[in-house]
Amino acid sequence: MTTTTLPNRLKPICDRRAEDVAAAKAKRSLAELERAIATLPPTRGFTRAVTAPGDLRVIAEIKRASPSAGTIRADSDPVAIAKSYEAAGASALSILTEPHWFHGKDEELQAARAQVSIPVLRKDFVVDPWQLAETRLIADACLLIVAVLGEATADYLAQARAYGLDALVEVHDDAEMAIALKSGADLIGVNNRDLTTFIIDLKNAERLRPMVPPGTGFVAESGLETPEDFARMRAIDAQAVLIGSALMRAPEPGAQLRYLLGR
Numbered sequence: 482m483t484t485t486t487l488p489n490r491l492k493p494i495c496d497r498r499a500e501d502v503a504a505a506k507a508k509r510s511l512a513e514l515e516r517a518i519a520t521l522p523p524t525r526g527f528t529r530a531v532t533a534p535g536d537l538r539v540i541a542e543i544k545r546a547s548p549s550a551g552t553i554r555a556d557s558d559p560v561a562i563a564k565s566y567e568a569a570g571a572s573a574l575s576i577l578t579e580p581h582w583f584h585g586k587d588e589e590l591q592a593a594r595a596q597v598s599i600p601v602l603r604k605d606f607v608v609d610p611w612q613l614a615e616t617r618l619i620a621d622a623c624l625l626i627v628a629v630l631g632e633a634t635a636d637y638l639a640q641a642r643a644y645g646l647d648a649l650v651e652v653h654d655d656a657e658m659a660i661a662l663k664s665g666a667d668l669i670g671v672n673n674r675d676l677t678t679f680i681i682d683l684k685n686a687e688r689l690r691p692m693v694p695p696g697t698g699f700v701a702e703s704g705l706e707t708p709e710d711f712a713r714m715r716a717i718d719a720q721a722v723l724i725g726s727a728l729m730r731a732p733e734p735g736a737q738l739r740y741l742l743g744r
């Protein structure tokens with residue numbers, strides 16, 4: 482994946498991830514990962530869980546830090562938070578594993594996933610197909626960011642599916658949405674945070690919602706903080722919301738989720 486045309490804030494993260502992958506590949510070949518995948522049971526079905534009929538579904542995120550917010554929660558125990566999200570009614574989890582900017586760890590994802598029964602999205606910056614195999618070994622779904630992958634999104638999606646891995650395809654404008662739709666994505670997330678400026682606007686999801694045809698799952702991502710924000714996403718018939726900071730900043734993340742869901 483060449484990253485020369487990436488928006489400035491994504492580029493350092495993706496370049497660093499590409500270096501990490503190069504080092505990891507030297508230790509574990511793709512063939513070795515694929516042999517391990519062949520022995521795995523099916524995933525928990527992320528797309529199915531977050532598009533199931535009923536009230537707005539929640540993908541609750543575990544995120545210690547981010548480039549836009551700095552440290553969000555220093556003392557977080559990911560296993561305890563994962564259990565509290567599940568008990569509060571989350572349909573799925575999203576767990577950041579990017580280490581340098583988001584302070585994530587694969588081991589924390591694995592520990593959290595082992596203690597819940599809902600599906601888990603590995604939230605990371607995929608810049609190499611090798612990461613899809615790596616993700617299949619520890620999680621139920623991957624994130625594919627169209628701003629990073631461009632027209633290659635379709636190939637990454639096909640490879641993820643070949644491993645039995647679900648994918649959330651992330652876009653933030655019309656041009657990226659067109660690429661996501663063409664890629665055959667069955668789950669599209671609109672990021673309300675502009676990854677070049679970090680500005681958040683829920684109108685982004687509202688504006689792009691009509692482009693997504695029935696039968697394709699729609700997830701509104703980022704910047705959701707209040708019950709009113711949830712109501713706005715229900716009003717556009719989003720199947721799910723992806724929420725991180727507003728939960729991670731609360732004293733009790735699970736209790737905060739319950740409050741936002743009005744339960």
Ligand SMILES: O=P(O)(O)OC[C@@H](O)[C@@H](O)c1c[nH]c2ccccc12
Nearest residue numbers: 672702703704705723724725726727
């Ligand atoms: O913390 P928020 O504003 O609730 O956002 C969660 C999630 O949408 C956000 O973490 C995110 C969306 N797309 C990403 C891509 C990479 C890293 C992080 C993200």
